[in-house]
Amino acid sequence: MLKAKVTVTLKKSILDPQGSAVEKALKSMGYPVDEVRIGKYMEVTLPEAARGNATEMMHEICRKLLSNPVIEDYRFELEDKE
Template identity: 75%
Template sequence: MLKANVTVTLKKSILDPQGSAVEKSLRSMGYPVEEVRIGKFMEVRLAEESRENAKEIISEICHKLLANPVIETYGFTIEE
């Protein structure tokens, strides 16, 4: 069994009002924060032994469901 750690983030060109709210809050707490962007983290366990196949499957499901390519980008790592 392999596990994929998937992160989905808003594209740079897309405003992130949640991120800006957190950013403002951190700044008002006195931290030297430049920017906060909020994204999603997903762990996907696969019934699959081959890393190559796992990569292919994860790319496909990221594209189909986990991320919306209109507004988001994704990245992932695969581990045992």
Template identity: 40%
Template sequence: MNSYQARVEVKLKPGHVDSEGLTTEKALNDMDYSVEEVSTAKVFEIKLTASSLEEAESEIKDMCKKLLANPVKDDYKVEVEKAE
């Protein structure tokens, strides 16, 4: 078994209200920054063991579908590499 490091970024799908992003955007504009848009994302850093990179990627995607992301409102991006 090998050790892998995964990075999962979860963001709201277009059309869903990002209230935290909107609040931050307003606050930055109130501080005289010329901000056009702010969006938020959650990042998960996961270390796991698997027999191959493909298996590690498959397991991470399964984790996203079952727990880390809500398929109704979230998009996610996965990056997996062999840990050093």
């Protein structure tokens, strides 16, 4: 089996109000942070038979369901599931 570790974040050009709120809170607590951006993390398990086209399949899954390509970027890593 394969495990895809997917991270989805807002594009840099998109305002991130949740990230801004966390940034302000951290600064008010005395932490010297420059910027905070909030994202999503997902794990997708694929059958061993998908190994040949796993990268292509994950790009399709991310574009069609896990992210909104207009406002979000995604990245993923594939690894063998133990």
